[in-house]
Amino acid sequence: MLAISFAVLGYGVHRAAVRNSVVKHTIFDLSGDAVPDGRGKWRAILVGSLDNDSALIHALEVGTARRDQQASPRLDAIVLASDEPREIRAYATRMRAKTTLASFAQNMPVAHALLNLDTAQTQFFLFDPAGQLVFRGGRPRPSDIGLLLQRYLPTTDTGRPIQVGDALSIERLIDLKTLRPTSAPRSPVLAIVFTGRCTACALENYLTSTRAVESALLRHSAGRHLSPALVFTSFFNAAKVHTRLSQLGFTMPAYQAASDLPGVDYVGEHNSVDVLVVETDESGHVIRLAPLNSFVQNLMEASPRS
Amino acid sequence: MRRSYITTLAILCMLPLQGLAQSMAVPVSITRAQLSVQTGVLRKIVARGERVYLLDAEHHRIAVVSGSSTVFVGQIGNGAGDLYQPFDLDVDGKGRVYVQDNGNARIAIFDANGRSLGGFADSPKSMGIAVNEAGDVYLGRPQLGSLVAVYDRSGRKLRSFGTVVRPSSILGREFSRYDSRAAVFNRVHLAIDDGGNVWVAFAFMPLLYKFSPDGRLLLEKRLTYPELKPVVAAIGQVPGPPDYAEMNFDGLQLPLVTRDVAWDAHAKRVLLLLGNERTVVLDTNARELAGFFPDRDSGNLQNVSVRSNGEVLASIFGSSHPYRLGAKSEQPHDGKEVK
Numbered sequence: 001m002l003a004i005s006f007a008v009l010g011y012g013v014h015r016a017a018v019r020n021s022v023v024k025h026t027i028f029d030l031s032g033d034a035v036p037d038g039r040g041k042w043r044a045i046l047v048g049s050l051d052n053d054s055a056l057i058h059a060l061e062v063g064t065a066r067r068d069q070q071a072s073p074r075l076d077a078i079v080l081a082s083d084e085p086r087e088i089r090a091y092a093t094r095m096r097a098k099t100t101l102a103s104f105a106q107n108m109p110v111a112h113a114l115l116n117l118d119t120a121q122t123q124f125f126l127f128d129p130a131g132q133l134v135f136r137g138g139r140p141r142p143s144d145i146g147l148l149l150q151r152y153l154p155t156t157d158t159g160r161p162i163q164v165g166d167a168l169s170i171e172r173l174i175d176l177k178t179l180r181p182t183s184a185p186r187s188p189v190l191a192i193v194f195t196g197r198c199t200a201c202a203l204e205n206y207l208t209s210t211r212a213v214e215s216a217l218l219r220h221s222a223g224r225h226l227s228p229a230l231v232f233t234s235f236f237n238a239a240k241v242h243t244r245l246s247q248l249g250f251t252m253p254a255y256q257a258a259s260d261l262p263g264v265d266y267v268g269e270h271n272s273v274d275v276l277v278v279e280t281d282e283s284g285h286v287i288r289l290a291p292l293n294s295f296v297q298n299l300m301e302a303s304p305r306s
Numbered sequence: 307m308r309r310s311y312i313t314t315l316a317i318l319c320m321l322p323l324q325g326l327a328q329s330m331a332v333p334v335s336i337t338r339a340q341l342s343v344q345t346g347v348l349r350k351i352v353a354r355g356e357r358v359y360l361l362d363a364e365h366h367r368i369a370v371v372s373g374s375s376t377v378f379v380g381q382i383g384n385g386a387g388d389l390y391q392p393f394d395l396d397v398d399g400k401g402r403v404y405v406q407d408n409g410n411a412r413i414a415i416f417d418a419n420g421r422s423l424g425g426f427a428d429s430p431k432s433m434g435i436a437v438n439e440a441g442d443v444y445l446g447r448p449q450l451g452s453l454v455a456v457y458d459r460s461g462r463k464l465r466s467f468g469t470v471v472r473p474s475s476i477l478g479r480e481f482s483r484y485d486s487r488a489a490v491f492n493r494v495h496l497a498i499d500d501g502g503n504v505w506v507a508f509a510f511m512p513l514l515y516k517f518s519p520d521g522r523l524l525l526e527k528r529l530t531y532p533e534l535k536p537v538v539a540a541i542g543q544v545p546g547p548p549d550y551a552e553m554n555f556d557g558l559q560l561p562l563v564t565r566d567v568a569w570d571a572h573a574k575r576v577l578l579l580l581g582n583e584r585t586v587v588l589d590t591n592a593r594e595l596a597g598f599f600p601d602r603d604s605g606n607l608q609n610v611s612v613r614s615n616g617e618v619l620a621s622i623f624g625s626s627h628p629y630r631l632g633a634k635s636e637q638p639h640d641g642k643e644v645k
Contacts, residue, residue, distance in 0.1 A: 135383060137390050137409050143364065144391075147382045198347050198364070201624030 024131070025114045027078055029102050030085055030092075038076040040129050042153055044145075047080045047104060047115065048122040050091045051239060055199070056122070058234030059142035061099050062260045063149040073129065073153045080104040080111065082120030094180065095258060096172060126152060142196065142235035162263030166286050168278055171259035176232070176242050185253060187284040190226040192217065192252075192292065193276040195264055196235025203236075203244050206275050206292070211248045213296045218252065220299055226279065230254040233261050331584050331597030339619055339628040343369050343376040348621045351628050353613040354397045360621075360628060361395050361405075368395060368403060370420065379403060379420040384410055387422035399439035402459075406435050413443060415459060426461025436496035436504065438519075444504060448492035453506060454517070467521025468506065476511045476528075477538060490560075497567045497576065499590065505576055507567035510541060510560050514567070514578060516592060527592040529563070529580070537561050537581040566609040572616040583607045585618075585631075600631065 027035045027045075046053070046060055057079055064077045078100045081088050085103045092101050104111060104120040111117045115125060115136075126135040126148055135148055162168070168191065175182035192210060194202045210217075210230070221228035230252050232241055238256050245254050264276065277295040279288035290298070346364025353359075360369040366382040366389045380389035390409030397403055401418030406428060413435070414425040434446030434454075442464060447455045453468025473491040474482035484491060490510070497505040502519035512529035540561040566579040575595065576588040583606070586597040600607065606623035610631070613619060618631040 137384070139391075139409075144366075144382060147365065151382060198624050198626075201347070205624065 025110045027080075027102055027107055027110050029100060030089055030106075032106075035078060035100055035102065036076075038127075039131070041074045041076050042129055043127040043131075044075060044077045044149075045080060045115070045125040045127075046077070046123075046145075047082075047111070047117060047120050047125075049082045049120065050087065051083070052237070053122055054095075054239070055142045055196075055235055055237045056124070056140060056145060057097070057099060058256075058258055059145045061097070061258075062234055063145055064099065065260060066155055067149070067153055070155060075149070075153055076100070078102060080107055080120065095174070096181065124148070128152070142199070160263065162276075162278070162286060162289065164286050164289055166263055167284050168280050168286055169284065170231070170255075170257045170261055172257070174238055174256045174258050176230075176238060176245060176254035176256055179238055179242055181258070182255065185227040185229050185255075188224075188226050188280050188282050188287075189229055189278075189284075190217065190221045190224070191229045191231045191278045191280070193261070193264055193278055194230070194232045194236065195273055195276060196233040197274050199236050202232075202274060203240060207244055207248055210275065210292065211250060213299075214250060214252055216296065216299055224279075228252050231261075232256045233264060234258060331586075331599055333601035334598045335632045336600040336620065336629050337632060339617075339630040341371050341628050342374045343371050345369050345626050347624060347626050348608075348628065349392070350394055350609050351611050351619045351621045352395055352397060353611040353617075353619055354401070355614055357397075357401070358611075358613065358619065358628070359395060359397060359403065361392055362626075363392065364626070366390055366392060366409075368392070368405065368416075370403070377420045379416050380405070380414070386424065387414075387416070389414060394433075394435045396435050396437040398437045398441040400441070402437075402441060404435060404437050404443055406432060413445070413457075413461070423459070426457065426459075433493040433509065434496040434506075436498045438498050438502055444496055444498065446492075446494040446496060446506075448489040448494075453492060453494060453515075454496065454504065454521075456521075465521060467517060468515065468523070471508070471511065471513065473511065476508075476513055477541070480542060495564060495567045497569045499569045499576070500571060500574065501590075503590075505567050505569065507564040507578055509562055509564060512538065512563050514564075514588075514592060525592050527588075529578075531580060531582075531584070531586075533582045533584065534563055534580060537563050565607065568609070568611050570612040570616075572612055572614060577610050577612065577618070579607060579610050585610055598631070 029035055044060060046056055048056060060077045064075050067075045080102050082104045088101050088103060117123065121138065123138050124140040124145060125133060128134050134152055170184060173182050173184055174180065194206065218228055234257050236256060241256065273291050275292035277290050277292055278286055281287050341358060345360050345362040348360055349363035350361040351358065356372055358371045360371065362369055366380060368379040370377045370379060380387060382388065382390060384390060389405060389407050392405045393408040394406040395403060402423065403416040405414045407414040411431060412425050412428050415423040417423050430447060430449040432445035432447045436444045441459050443457045445455050446453065448470050450466065451470065452466035453470060455466040456464045458464055470488050470492050472488055473484040493509045495507045495509060499505065503524065504517040506515040506517065512534050514527040514529060516524045518524050562581045564578060564580055568577045570577055578586045578588060580586065584597055584599045587595045589595055608621045608623045610618055610620045620629045620631055622629060
């Protein structure tokens, strides 16, 4: 009896909200062309705005790219953005987006009939290869997308944490001062990597504590001819980080990974480091790794008091 | 050698039971608790009997720790036994776990072994959950016209009680603009004591109620601590009347006046965690026995719960580690966390 009421009142609400199989509905891209129906593939649909949900879009791109490397299961991802089409086009160009970006307004019939949405509130939908909804959730966090994909489309490679000797490679970077794509800083680097395990904690607590030791980090970098950099994983909202960095007065160059950061994001659920200090050699390979706290502690102990 | 800790409360028991000045809140150490589990960011800790329940908001599940064994309850999803953005939990006398499954808009129920027992819709969304020994579910649900509504495990409403309070009557006339949205300000934390009495701490107003098991108001306590004034003032500075206020993983849209209320079954007392992280210890008549606060910037104390041995556990906003509040004299804090 309990299970029945549960199904009717709880889960049933979500099921009932999505009335039909995803393959029966056509989604149109910005050019007005029909997006392939994705028959036989998993399909993720993210509804949201480019400004507020860029971290979710990045997380979806990362998750999709990771699954592209495997034979199966395959995943198609579509973002239905509430922004103006020209803004979506500009974003796609600027960010070199690989995910299909479409206009929510131009897909209202699908949004209404398939997703039961009349407004572009941030929502995430996941459909199985038969086109049936397996998950619907409001206001997901980037890490939620990772967890959902790992639950329903598990990859054998959940990633191992980055180690000494690995290459610190980032395919695409955004300069957080200009919010535009940029090239990676010249190696060797001293990267203060915000893993995004808890984005709220990072923005509220860790940025403040990092700012407090920024001058020491810069001195250390200068002394060892390292390019200093703050690096944020794709889990962060670039605009929010940009604002916070500006408020705190950081001078150190800051970047966001717009692609997978191997060994740092999606490294499984027991990666408990919020901020990681990564030092590389001239070839970009890691020669030193430490959580920020212990790195700074060692730095302070090694430095004469001024 | 395993260090033994005399808990904060045990120390506080030696203090005079009444008439302590508010300024006598004592500093206590805050250290990592020794629990054999690794979780993501914690939203809540609940201690019941020998078990500790950790609401792992990051992974949408509950870790149930008993000695050296851990059982995980729930995973991200919409289905039976799944959780999505769980927010709060409580446990009944038979070890059944009741979860405010916020993202799925339901109260999800699990048996003591973590098996799903179903649940019922959480609509309108509640804030504050407590469960009595028998498994009656108390939800803070002011949108329905009373502070607290009580349900059985199938979701059948049994009764409701408590008058919704106008914000201006507690916070002052300048808050009258919020009176039309009183439900926001009547969001509460709940705890049930051994006698089945229901303790209601208002999240956004300096007010504490105690109700009898059948819903009679037994006492009202205005929280007049001077430290709360800036918190209340901060609420007044929120631009425009909030359409709604909702706790979530990313923080709060309104500053909290109280963060939690918990029943200490060990010492038969109530712990009230204030918005400034001070915890006050109250007797069953809401008389203040003592107060304490962490001896360092702890981050943000989020909730407290007392184990059967009297140990006070705490969760910290944004942290994945359970903490314990210990007597300062027993464990001088050296600035390093204990693993």
